[in-house]
Amino acid sequence: MTLNEIKQIFRRRRVEKVKLGGFDIDGVLRGKYISIEKFFSAVESSLGFCDVIFGWDSSDALYDNVRLTGWHTGYPDAQARIALETFRMLSWEPGTAFFLVDFYKPDGSALSISPRQVLRRIIERAESLGYRPYASVEYEYFFFKEDPLTARNKHFHDLVPLSPGMFGYSILRSSVHAELAHAILDATRAMDLELEGLHTETGPGVYETAIRYDDALRAADKAALFKTIIKIIAERRGLMATFMAKWNPSLPGCSGHIHQSLSHRGAKKNLFYAREGMSKLMRQFLAGQMALMRDFAVLFCPTINSYKRTVPGTWAPTNVTWGIDNRTTALRAITAGPKSTRVEHRLPGADANPYLSIAASLASGLRGIEQRLKLTEPTANAYESTATPLPRSLEEAVALFRSSSAAREYFGKEFVEHFAATREWEVRQFRKAVTNWELERYFEII
Numbered sequence: 001m002t003l004n005e006i007k008q009i010f011r012r013r014r015v016e017k018v019k020l021g022g023f024d025i026d027g028v029l030r031g032k033y034i035s036i037e038k039f040f041s042a043v044e045s046s047l048g049f050c051d052v053i054f055g056w057d058s059s060d061a062l063y064d065n066v067r068l069t070g071w072h073t074g075y076p077d078a079q080a081r082i083a084l085e086t087f088r089m090l091s092w093e094p095g096t097a098f099f100l101v102d103f104y105k106p107d108g109s110a111l112s113i114s115p116r117q118v119l120r121r122i123i124e125r126a127e128s129l130g131y132r133p134y135a136s137v138e139y140e141y142f143f144f145k146e147d148p149l150t151a152r153n154k155h156f157h158d159l160v161p162l163s164p165g166m167f168g169y170s171i172l173r174s175s176v177h178a179e180l181a182h183a184i185l186d187a188t189r190a191m192d193l194e195l196e197g198l199h200t201e202t203g204p205g206v207y208e209t210a211i212r213y214d215d216a217l218r219a220a221d222k223a224a225l226f227k228t229i230i231k232i233i234a235e236r237r238g239l240m241a242t243f244m245a246k247w248n249p250s251l252p253g254c255s256g257h258i259h260q261s262l263s264h265r266g267a268k269k270n271l272f273y274a275r276e277g278m279s280k281l282m283r284q285f286l287a288g289q290m291a292l293m294r295d296f297a298v299l300f301c302p303t304i305n306s307y308k309r310t311v312p313g314t315w316a317p318t319n320v321t322w323g324i325d326n327r328t329t330a331l332r333a334i335t336a337g338p339k340s341t342r343v344e345h346r347l348p349g350a351d352a353n354p355y356l357s358i359a360a361s362l363a364s365g366l367r368g369i370e371q372r373l374k375l376t377e378p379t380a381n382a383y384e385s386t387a388t389p390l391p392r393s394l395e396e397a398v399a400l401f402r403s404s405s406a407a408r409e410y411f412g413k414e415f416v417e418h419f420a421a422t423r424e425w426e427v428r429q430f431r432k433a434v435t436n437w438e439l440e441r442y443f444e445i446i
Contacts, residue, residue, distance in 0.1 A: 001084040001085050001087065002084075003040070003043050003044070003084075006043070006084055006087065007040075009087070010036075010097065013089060013095075013097070014095055015036070015089075015095055015096070015097045016036070016095040016096070017033060017036075017093070017095060017096040017097070018033065018034050018035070018036060018038075018039040018096070018097050018098075018099070019031060019032070019033050019034075019090065019093075019096055019097070019098045019099075020032060020034060020039075020047075020080070020082065020098075020099055020100075020101050021098070021099075021100060021101070022049070022053070022080065022100060022101045022102070022103060022114070022116070023100075023115055023116060023224050023353065023355060024053045024054060024115075025054060025113070025115065025353065025418075025419065025422055026057070026058040026302070026353060027115070027224055027227070027352070027353030027354065027355070027356075028058055029224070029225070029228045030053045031101075034047070039082070042080075042081075042082055043082050043084065046079040046080055046081045046082075046104070047079075047080050047082075048077030048078070048079070048080070049077060049078050049079075049080035049101065049103065050075055050076075050077055050078075051068075051069045051073075051075060051076060051077065051078040051103075051111075052069065052075045054068070054069055054078075054103075054111075054113050054114070054418075055068075055069035055070055055075060057422065057425060057426070057429075061429075063421065063422060063425050064425075065421045065424065065425055066418055066421045066422065067417065067418070067421075068112075068113055068414065068418055076106070077106075078103045078104065078105065078106075078111055079103065079104040079105065079106065079108070080101040080102070080103055080104075081101060081102050081103075081104060082099050082101055083099060083100045083101060083102055084099065086098075086099050086100040086221060087099055088191045088192055088225075089190065089191070090191070091186070091187045091190040091191060092187065092232065092233075092236065098191075100116070100221060102114070102116055102117060102120075103116075103117065112412050112414040112415050112418075113414060113415050113418045113419070115353050115355035115356050115359075116217075116220070116221075116355050118355060118356060118359050118411055118415055119216065119217060119220055119355045119356070119358060119359040119362075120217065121359075121410075121411075121412070122359045122362050122363045122366070122410060122411075123216050123217055123362070125363070125366060125410070126216075126262070126362060126366055127265055129366065129369065129370070130264060130265055131262045131263070131264065131265065131271070131366075132215060132262065132263045132264065132265045132266075132267075133215065133216040133260065133261075133262055133362050134213050134214065134215055134216065134219070134260065134261050134262070134263065135213065135214070135215075135216045135219040135220070135258055135259065135260045135358050135361075135362070136196075136210065136211050136212060136213035136214070136219055136223075136258075136259045137211055137219065137220075137222075137223035137226075137256055137257065137258055137259075137348075137354055137357075137358075138197075138208060138209065138210040138211065138255070138256075138257050138259070139208065139209050139211075139223075139226065139227070139243065139254070139255070139256055139350050140201050140206060140207070140208045140252075140253075140254040140255050140350055141206070141207060141209075141227075141230060141241050141242060141243045141254055141350055142161065142162075142203065142204070142205050142206045142207075142241065142242050142247060142254070143161070143162035143180070143205040143206075143207065143234060143239050143240070143241050144159045144160060144161055144162060144205060144239060144240045144241075144242070145160040145161070145162060145238070145239060146159050146160060146239070146240045147235060147238060147239075147240055148235070148240065151240055155436075157436075161204035161205035162177065162180075162204070162205030162239065163176070163177070163200075163204060163205050164204050165204060166202045166203060166204070167200055167202070168199075168200055168201050168202040168203075169199050169200060170199075170200040173200045174198075174199065174200055179237075180233070180234075180237065180239070181198060183233050183237070184198060184209070184229075184230065184233055185198065187229055187233055188226065188229060191225065191229065192222075193211065193222045193225060193226060193229070194211070194212040195209055195210065195211055195212065196210040196211065196212045197209065197210040198210075201252075202252060203251045203252060204251075206251075206252075206254075209226070211223060211226060213259065213261075216260075216358055216362060219354075219358065220354045220355045220358050223256075223354035223358075224353070224354050224355065227243055227350075230243075242254075243256075243350035243351055244305055244350070244351060245301070245303065245305050245306045245308065245309040245349035245350060245351045246305055246306075246308035246309040246349075249308065252314050252315055252316075253308070253309030253314060253315075253316055253349060253350075254309070254349060254350035254351070255309075255315070255316065255346065255348065255349055255350060256348040256349055256350040256351070256352050256354065256357065257344055257345065257346050257348060258344070258345040258348055258354075258357060258358055258361045259334075259342050259343070259344050259345075260342060260343050260344075260345065260358075260361055260362065260365065261341065261342040261343070262281065262285070262365075269338075270338055270339060270340075270341055270342075272285070272341045272342060272343070273335075273337065273338045273339075273341040274341075277324070277335040277341075278333060278335055278341070281369060282333070282341070282343070283374075283375040284368040284369045284372060284373055284375070285343060285365035285366075285368050285369060286322055286331055286333060286343060286365070286368065286375050287368040287373035287374055287375040287376075288364045288365045288366065288367035288368020288369065288370075288371070288373055289322075289331055289343070289345065289361065289364045289365050289368065290320055290322060290331065290368075290375070290376065291364065291367060291368065291373060292360075292363070292364035292367055292404075292406055293320045293330060293347065293364065293390065294320060294388065294390060294391060294397075294400055295364075295400050295401060295404035295406055295407055296360040296363070296364055296401065296404075296406075296407065297347065297390055297391045297397045297400065297401070298391075298394065298397035298398050298400070298401045298419075298420075298423055299352070299353075299356045299357055299359070299360035299401070299419075300345070300347040300348040300349070300352055300357050300360060300361075301347065301348070301349055301351075301352065301391075301394070301397060302351065302352055302353065302356070302394075302423065303349075303351050303394065303426060304394050304426060304427070304430045305351065306349050306351055306352075306394065307391070307392060307393050307394060307397075309349050310347070310390060310392075312383045313383060315327060316346070316347075316349075317329060317330035317346050317347050317382060317390065318382065318383065318389060318390060319382055319385055319387040319388060319389050319390055320387055320388045320389075320390065321379040321382040321385055321387045322375070322376075322378055322379065323378045323379050323380070323382070324378055326378070326379065326380070326382070327346070328379075328381055328382040328383055329346070329378075329379050329382045330345070330346055330347050330382070330390070331343060331344070331345060331346065332344040332346055333378075343361075343365070345357075345361045347390070348361075356419075359410075359411070363406075363410040363411070364406075366410075367406060367410075394423055394426060394427055394430075395424075395427050397423075398420050398423040398424055398427070401416065401419070401420055401423075402416065402417075402420040404416075
């Protein structure tokens with residue numbers, strides 16, 4: 001899309017305002033409004049965007065253990081270049097255009113710690129091998145009859161769900177709350193974010209949504225934007241949505257499963273399909289994902305809470321396994337014909353940054369292709385398997401990632417060191433916290 005084309009669209013759509021945004025390490029959308037004049041100027045060059053968005057956590061607390069930005073650098077501006085191909089109209093803000101930005105260093109080189117740039121590098125590696133990667137993400141998330149103030153005033157206890165009880169695939173629930181469902185369907189379609197399915201899941205006020213597949217970068221854009229769109233739609237209706245991996249110990253967690261396949265560059269033929277079910281390429285791709293699942297686990301499960309989800313019997317994986325159409329395993333091979341044969345990576349939670357989880361899924365698959373790895377036999381019931389366990393905590397996962405030579409090869413030393421440091425920060429913040437569990441267990445009795 002060229003600048004002239006954008007100007008024509010602005011005139012036709014009567015665009016009066018522009019909003020820009022980019023995703024930080026945690027997948028949180030950070031951005032601002034800019035004037036039309038500033039937008040056109042920035043398109044031809046770039047604009048400054050304080051790199052503090054990569055120097056603080058999801059609560060805006062400044063990291064004290066990262067090198068690429070901080071008080072020692074003065075938090076300078078990164079270059080933000082507008083990605084014109086990400087143009088969308090905000091359906092809830094009339095006359096307002098929205099664009100994503102890519103971040104670069106002052107010298108013009110890609111900012112290695114920017115999640116969108118991390119995925120770009122992995123896609124470029126796939127393309128250098130002659131492949132075009134496709135992906136899609138499906139999310140589970142809960143709605144509550146709360147807002148950010150009431151939830152905090154309640155200390156996130158006794159929250160009122162959108163609907164009670166366990167009622168998956170409920171026509172009744174989705175019909176009663178049809179206004180919400182239609183708002184999601186209409187808003188996402190208006191923002192070039194087509195959904196393939198939307199239904200209630202098992203749990204109070206929980207929904208699952210499958211986003212239509214696209215090339216890997218656009219799929220990540222759509223997945224990341226989807227989470228923000230859902231939260232906006234909810235809060236504008238007096239509700240609140242959460243994508244926490246596990247908000248309640250008695251309920252299933254929220255996943256962010258990735259579906260993935262490859263074609264040749266310049267073609268759309270699915271290279272994972274074979275008459276016998278799976279092509280040799282798909283088997284190598286799966287083998288690579290198996291080989292690096294533990295090394296890359298922190299990109300799929302990036303928070304303290306992530307590891308409360310990966311427990312037996314809750315539809316989440318617990319070990320390094322694969323199976324054919326098997327929802328107990330970490331990798332589900334779906335052999336559904338020439339168009340639909342794909343790999344479903346079931347480890348990522350809804351709390352994962354989709355740029356990083358897709359990058360990790362693709363990079364590990366490419367490893368299998370590059371090294372022609374052999375795939376093991378499939379698992380029947382992974383919860384009864386003696387397969388290698390997945391990391392059980394964020395601390396364990398970040399140690400594996402930091403020490404992984406494959407992580408440094410695919411993601412680069414700068415990103416590995418920065419991301420590992422941000423996760424170690426998360427561990428330290430949690431260690432300092434006194435939880436309700438501790439108070440209830442020890443306050444009176446000990």
